[in-house]
Each structure stands twice: as C-alpha cells, then as structure tokens.
Amino acid sequence: xxxxxxxxxxxxxxxREEIGAxxxxxxxxxxxxxxxxxxxxxxxxxxxxxxxxxxxxWTDTQEAGRYRIERRTxxxxxxxxxxPHSWKRFLHPPVERxxxxxxxxxxVTIIAExxxxxxxxxxxxxxxxxxIMVQDRVFMEGPYPDxxxxxxxxxxxxxxxxxxxxxxxxxxxxxxxxxxxxxxxDLALTELIEGERHEFxxxxxxxxGGAVLADLPRRPAAPEDIxxxxxxxxRTANAMGRTLETEGLKELLQGNxxxxxxxxxxxxxxxxxxxxxxxxTCFCTTIADVSALDGTAERVRKWDSCFSLDFSxxxxxxxxxxxxxxxxxxxxHKLAHWIDQFGxxxxxxxxxxxxxxxxxxxxxxxxxxxxxDSGKCQEGGNGRA
Amino acid sequence: MAGKKRLAVxxxxxxxxxxxxxxxxxxxxxxxxxxxxxxxxxEASSRMAKGPYDLSLVEGSITxxxxxxxIRKVRRQSKFLVTIGACATAGGIQSxxxxxxxxEFVAAVYASPHYIKTLxxxxxxxxxxxxxxxxxxxxxxxxxxxxxxxAFLAGRKPVISADSVCTECKQRGNICVMxxxxxxxxxxxxxxxxxxxxxxxRGCYGCFGPTENPNTAALAAEWQKLxxxxxxxxxxxxxxxxxxxxxxxxxxxxGE
Numbered sequence: 001x002x003x004x005x006x007x008x009x010x011x012x013x014x015x016r017e018e019i020g021a022x023x024x025x026x027x028x029x030x031x032x033x034x035x036x037x038x039x040x041x042x043x044x045x046x047x048x049x050x051x052x053x054x055x056x057x058w059t060d061t062q063e064a065g066r067y068r069i070e071r072r073t074x075x076x077x078x079x080x081x082x083x084p085h086s087w088k089r090f091l092h093p094p095v096e097r098x099x100x101x102x103x104x105x106x107x108v109t110i111i112a113e114x115x116x117x118x119x120x121x122x123x124x125x126x127x128x129x130x131x132i133m134v135q136d137r138v139f140m141e142g143p144y145p146d147x148x149x150x151x152x153x154x155x156x157x158x159x160x161x162x163x164x165x166x167x168x169x170x171x172x173x174x175x176x177x178x179x180x181x182x183x184x185x186d187l188a189l190t191e192l193i194e195g196e197r198h199e200f201x202x203x204x205x206x207x208x209g210g211a212v213l214a215d216l217p218r219r220p221a222a223p224e225d226i227x228x229x230x231x232x233x234x235r236t237a238n239a240m241g242r243t244l245e246t247e248g249l250k251e252l253l254q255g256n257x258x259x260x261x262x263x264x265x266x267x268x269x270x271x272x273x274x275x276x277x278x279x280x281t282c283f284c285t286t287i288a289d290v291s292a293l294d295g296t297a298e299r300v301r302k303w304d305s306c307f308s309l310d311f312s313x314x315x316x317x318x319x320x321x322x323x324x325x326x327x328x329x330x331x332x333h334k335l336a337h338w339i340d341q342f343g344x345x346x347x348x349x350x351x352x353x354x355x356x357x358x359x360x361x362x363x364x365x366x367x368x369x370x371x372x373d374s375g376k377c378q379e380g381g382n383g384r385a
Numbered sequence: 386m387a388g389k390k391r392l393a394v395x396x397x398x399x400x401x402x403x404x405x406x407x408x409x410x411x412x413x414x415x416x417x418x419x420x421x422x423x424x425x426x427x428e429a430s431s432r433m434a435k436g437p438y439d440l441s442l443v444e445g446s447i448t449x450x451x452x453x454x455x456i457r458k459v460r461r462q463s464k465f466l467v468t469i470g471a472c473a474t475a476g477g478i479q480s481x482x483x484x485x486x487x488x489e490f491v492a493a494v495y496a497s498p499h500y501i502k503t504l505x506x507x508x509x510x511x512x513x514x515x516x517x518x519x520x521x522x523x524x525x526x527x528x529x530x531x532x533x534x535x536a537f538l539a540g541r542k543p544v545i546s547a548d549s550v551c552t553e554c555k556q557r558g559n560i561c562v563m564x565x566x567x568x569x570x571x572x573x574x575x576x577x578x579x580x581x582x583x584x585x586x587r588g589c590y591g592c593f594g595p596t597e598n599p600n601t602a603a604l605a606a607e608w609q610k611l612x613x614x615x616x617x618x619x620x621x622x623x624x625x626x627x628x629x630x631x632x633x634x635x636x637x638x639x640g641e
Contacts, residue, residue: 040586042560065607067564084560094556270600272572273548277555288544291535293416303556308548309597323598358551358563358572359607 005210009203011221016198018216019077019122020051022159022187025215026120031157034090035122036078041069043083045090048122055080062168062241062351065360075198078123078191081167082350086280087121087128091152092135094277096301098148098287103295115148120157124185126178127170127350129160131280133184137342138283157208160185162233164193168241169351171364175244177348180233181205187213190229201229242351244364245371250336252371257328261369266324268359273305275353275361276330281346284311306330331363390439390538393425395459397445397452398479398507402524403470404428404444410527417531420538436462440537446472446507448479453504453513460514467533471523471625473510475594478523480507480628484636507628518543521575521593523625529577546576547597550589553580562588568608570621573599573631594626601635615639 006012014022026033027049035048038055048054059072060080072079100111124132136153139146160181163172172178181188186209190201201221204210276282286304291297304311307326312319320326338346347363354362394404408429410417417423424434441463447453460466468474476483482490483506491498510516520529529545536543546552550571554561562583563569569588571580577593595601605618613621622636 040560041565044558044560065564066566067561068566084564085558089558094558268600268603270549270572270603271598272551274551274555274561274572277552289541290532290544291539291541293413293420293531293535293538303552305548305552308546308552310547323600356561356564358561358569359603 005207005212005214006204007210008206010210010213011201011203011226012213012218013192013221013225014200014202014216014218016075016077016200017051018218019054019189019200021216022212023048023050023122025212026122026157029212031118031120033120033122034087036080036083038069042067043069043080045083045085045087045121045123051077054078059165060167062355063360064169064354064362064365065357067355074193076164076191076193078161078189079165081163081165081170082125082128082352084278084352084356086278086350086352087124087132088135088280088282090119090121091132091156092139092149092283094303096148098299098301100296100298103297113148115151116155117152118155118157119152120159122159123161124158124181125161125163125172125350126181127172127175127348128280129158129181129184130172130175130177130348131350132158134281134342134344134346134348135283137344138281157212158185158187158205160188160205162188162190162229163236164191164232166236166239166241167351167355169354169362170240170349171242171244171351172349173237173240173243174246174364175345175347175349179236185209190232192225192228192232194228199225201225242349242354242362242364244347244349244367246345249367249371250339252374253332253336253367256370256374257332259370259373261366261373262324262328264369265327265361265366266322268361269307269323269327270359271307271323271326272358273307274356274358275363276305276307277303278352278356279334280350280352281334281348286310306333331366334363335367389420389422391424391434391437392421393436393438393441393459393463394423394428395425395441395443395445396428397443397456397473397510398448399445399470399472399477401428401444403473403520403522404442406469406525406527406530407442410531413531417534421534438463440465440467440534442467442469443473443510444469446476446479446509447513448482448504448507449502450504456510456513465517465537466510466514467518467520468510468516469520469525469530471521471592471594472507474519474521474629475626475632476507476509476628478625478627481623482507483628483633484623509628520545521577523592526577526579528579548576549596550574550576550578550580550583550593552576553578554583556580557584559583562586563607563611566611568611568613568617568621570604573601573604590624591621591632592625594629595631599631601631602638605635605639616641 139149163179570591571589575593
C-alpha cells in the first residue's frame with residue numbers, strides 16, 4: 001500500500017547522524033518532535049530540534065527513591081532507562097483547559113479548545129508503548145471516549161527505542177511489556193554500538209513510519225544486524241533490576257485486604273501522590289470550574305491522585321481517611337482490579353513509582369511481602385474472603 | 386453600587402507581606418477595586434469606613450491581650466473571615482516564642498523591657514474566633530488570593546487544593562530534588578506556592594505549612610538517611626509554621 005514509503009515490517013540500518021535527519025524529516029512534516037534531553041540532573045522529555053539535543057553519552061542509575069545521571073564510556077544516544085517524565089504529560093496533560101466561557105451582558109459564549117497539535121515522540125520504550133496502549137483503552141474505549149485525548153493520540157507519531165540498558169528499578173520482563181517493542185509504533189530503533197560502529201536498526205511499524213524512513217539515507221538490514229539487535233534486548237532482559245511475580249497476583253491482593261503489610265507500608269508512605277503522577281498509566285483527574293473577576297470562566301481538568309483525602313470525598317466525608325486504605329486502593333487497583341476493569345494489568349513494569357517515591361517504597365517488594373505472609377494472615381483470622 | 390461587597394483587611398502580629406500580596410496584584414488590582422468596595426485597608430488607604438464588612442482578610446497572629454480582644458471585634462463585624470498567611474493561620478515565625486521563655490527574648494532584644502506587654506505565645510486566629518477559610522503561605526500566593534476573591538464574589542467554593550507540593554512539582558515537570566539527594570519538605574507541605582523552591586533546585590522550606598495528613602515522621606527518617614542531623618530536622622520544621630501542630634510535634638521529636 002505504501003506507494004512512497006516502505007512496508008510494515010521492513011528493517012533497515014541507519015547511521016547515528018541519521019537520527020538528526022529523522023528529527024528534521026518529522027519537523028518538516030509538521031510534527032512537534034519531543035525526545036530525551038538532559039535537564040536538572042535527569043533525562044527528561046522535551047522538544048528536540050536536532051541530534052545535539054539528545055543525551056549522548058549519558059546514562060542513569062536508579063534505585064528505590066534514588067536517581068542519578070552519569071557519563072557512559074560510549075556516545076550512546078539512548079543509553080539510559082526511563083526517567084522522571086513519561087509521555088503521559090503530553091497525551092494526558094497535568095493541567096488541561098477543557099473550555100472557556102465569556103459573559104457579555106446576558107450572553108454567554110463558550111470557547112472550545114483546539115487540540116490540533118501533532119506530536120512525534122522519539123525514544124518511546126517498550127514499557128511506555130504498553131502504557132500508552134493501557135491509557136488508550138481507558139480514554140478511547142467504552143461508550144464515552146475522551147475526544148481531546150483521542151485527537152492527540154491519532155496525531156501522534158511514535159518512534160520506539162528498544163532498550164539497551166535495564167534500569168535498577170525496571171521489571172518489564174515480569175510484566176511482559178519489554179524490553180523489545182512488539183507493536184504500536186511507527187518506527188522502532190535498536191541502537192547498535194560495537195567498537196567504531198554506531199548505527200541503528202530501524203523497523204517499520206506503520207505506513208506513516210515507512211514514509212518517513214523512505215526519506216532517510218539507509219541500507220537494508222543484513223541478518224547480522226538483526227541478530228545484533230536481538231542480542232541487545234536479550235542482554236537487557238537478563239539485567240532487570242526488579243522482578244514481580246504475577247502468577248495469581250490478582251487473587252492474592254484481592255484476597256488480602258486486611259494484611260498487616262498495609263499497616264506497615266502506611267507507616268512509611270507519605271501519601272504525597274508522587275507514585276501516581278510518575279506512573280504512565282494512572283489516569284485519574286479532578287475537574288475545577290474557575291471564574292475570574294473579568295466575566296470569564298473556564299473548566300480545567302487536572303491530574304488527581306487516590307492518595308489525596310479529597311479524592312474519595314463524597315457526601316459526609318472522605319471514604320479513605322487513612323493512608324493505609326489509600327495505598328491499598330492504589331496498589332490493588334493497579335495490579336488487580338485493573339484486570340477486571342480493563343482486561344490487563346495497570347502496571348507496565350517501568351519502575352518509576354519505585355525510583356521516584358521520596359522514601360523508596362517498592363511495589364515489587366510490597367507485593368512479595370504480601371505473598372510471603374498471605375498464609376499467616378489467613379491463619380490469624382484477618383483475611384477476608 | 387448597592388450590591389458591591391465590602392472588603393476589610395486587618396493586620397495583627399505580622400510583617401505586612403501578605404497584605405502587600407493584594408497590592409501586588411497590579412494587573413488585576415483595578416478589577417478587584419471594581420468588583421468590591423475596599424472599605425477598610427489602612428495599608429492601602431487612609432479612608433477607613435466603618436463596618437459591617439462582607440469579607441475580612443486577616444493577616445497576623447495574636448501576641449498581645451489587646452489583639453486577642455480586637456480579633457473578636459473584627460469577627461463581630463465580618464460576615465466572612467479569611468486568614469491570610471502563615472502568621473494568621475499557624476502563628477507564624479513569631480511562634481518560636483512558644484518553645485522558649487518570651488521574657489528572656491524581651492530582655493535580650495529591648496533596652497527597656499518593662500515597656501513591652503506581650504503574651505507568652507503567638508497563636509493563630511482560629512484559636513480565638515471562628516475562621517471561614519484559611520489561605521496558607523509565607524507569604525500567600527496572589528493567584529490564590531484572587532481565586533479566593535473571585536470565588537467569594539461568585540458564591541462558590543475556592544478551588545484551592547490541600548495536596549502536597551509534590552503535585553505542583555509534577556504539574557510543572559520539576560525533577561524531584563529529594564530523589565536526587567536534597568532534603569525537601571515538599572511531601573508534607575501544603576501546595577500553593579507553585580513549587581517555587583524545587584523549581585530552583587532547592588528543597589521545599591514548608592512555607593505553606595503541613596498538608597492534610599502529613600507523615601512527618603517518615604519524611605524525617607528519610608532526611609536522616611540523606612545525612613540531615615537531628616538539629617537540621619528540628620530547624621526545618623521550626624520556621625514560619627513552627628506552631629502548626631504536625632510541624633511542632635515533629636520538631637519536638639528531634640534534639641539540638
């Protein structure tokens with residue numbers, strides 16, 4: 001079908017410099033290109049204008065509640081794991097005006113939002129692709145699709161990067177989401193660095209991807225190139241910082257609402273909401289109607305979190321007054337109820353909630369503790385069927 | 386205009402910074418003056434009209450017997466009473482006296498201590514009269530003040546979140562300084578400043594006081610892991626909101 005492009009599934013090899021050409025080609029086609037950059041001691045996602053903006057030669061080290069960037073011994077462009085930002089902040093922004101209204105005399109005019117921006121995301125990891133697909137199900141399926149989200153999503157060009165480094169808090173292998181991007185991308189890159197060689201294997205994932213790749217200088221991928229790329233992700237898969245046993249996890253969490261571990265984690269949890277905001281799948285929002293002194297008003301949607309007291313406020317007060325019940329709600333929704341609600345886990349194994357928790361609470365460790373002690377809890381008569 | 390609501394701004398023990406936030410509205414000040422009758426605001430105008438007032442903004446804490454009586458008079462004349470800032474809401478920096486002997490302070494500072502008549506404590510307005518809403522901060526945020534006024538005039542609840550500063554950091558896309566090794570009070574501090582200090586790569590100083598359910602003990606334990614001494618933790622919790630119950634309790638748990 002792709003008259004002026006390359007077919008889906010085609011694999012080619014491009015040089016390091018061609019990443020700059022790729023950014024230019026996307027910009028020329030009207031996409032706002034967003035990719036990794038170094039800022040404030042972290043690798044974040046922001047506008048990128050060319051190759052020089054990318055975090056060449058940088059990597060990160062991550063542990064529970066700890067993140068640092070460091071120099072690599074090579075000039076890898078994507079030699080880091082996921083950072084503090086996720087693509088969620090562009091597709092599902094932290095603060096979004098839904099509409100404005102203006103009053104003139106007795107007349108009220110509603111001003112709709114445009115949402116006509118076209119994003120190209122450069123460097124989407126496999127876990128992040130999985131997260132975008134999770135949010136797609138939340139926002140676009142069912143009887144009431146989110147029109148603003150859908151419009152942004154339909155205009156988004158996704159360039160995946162298969163991971164060459166596993167972060168200290170990564171567990172995509174456990175969640176079966178990575179480290180190799182399987183579907184949902186327009187183009188997928190694997191960075192190949194060996195001695196003097198610095199190239200990328202590119203796989204076409206869509207017609208739009210094929211059309212963009214057709215504009216770049218490239219050579220067909222040889223079997224050795226494909227094998228080298230497979231070796232990169234195989235090595236990463238073996239270096240995961242964390243594991244999460246998912247076998248029977250839904251039943252385990254749903255069967256242990258009174259487990260003593262919830263009290264234990266509540267002692268440590270700050271209820272600060274960082275985990276939910278860095279999570280690439282957490283989608284909860286609150287709506288605020290604001291009127292100004294000049295006769296204008298607007299409806300704004302903001303990220304909300306199940307860790308706030310207001311979140312569960314209904315007539316008569318908040319349902320989840322204690323941190324214990326809020327942490328339990330978050331974790332059991334993410335790992336268990338999500339499956340009932342949307343057909344998949346809400347966790348993609350990116351590890352952000354572990355790294356960016358100021359006190360280093362580790363969801364994999366909490367799950368493992370509940371698993372280890374679940375028998376005891378039932379013997380003690382605390383378990384509720 | 387008969388329908389114009391009457392506004393009063395009062396000062397108790399304070400630095401005037403929060404009242405200045407109203408004058409600092411600049412671009413919006415004319416709209417405010419248009420929307421309400423500024424009936425009593427000595428900081429801004431020598432025209433001081435008598436009560437009753439529809440809305441009183443109260444700055445400052447109670448540190449003298451005279452002020453303890455005066456706040457009751459203010460309350461009687463005000464339909465709505467809103468405290469503005471850390472002094473009025475939590476007792477302010479001057480509540481450091483609550484942890485010490487105020488007579489010693491007076492003796493150390495004044496040449497003629499016998500001229501000074503002051504209470505042993507600095508207390509928030511809510512310890513003395515009913516308060517309808519509290520605006521946090523040292524100083525308050527002018528956007529929140531305008532939101533408060535707009536909401537009051539529209540007869541709606543102000544859209545002012547009680548979440549942690551972390552939510553504002555994440556909205557701005559700030560990188561968490563705590564996870565990068567800098568002790569920060571953000572996770573236990575009430576939002577409102579727009580995450581000013583973390584945006585400048587500094588830990589939060591807690592100017593907006595404790596959030597709705599602050600786990601200060603867990604945060605203090607993490608500060609210790611980052612190398613903070615008990616004295617540092619005590620001092621961090623003992624600033625503009627030293628007398629806010631959650632911060633006071635935590636500061637008292639750490640020695641010099």
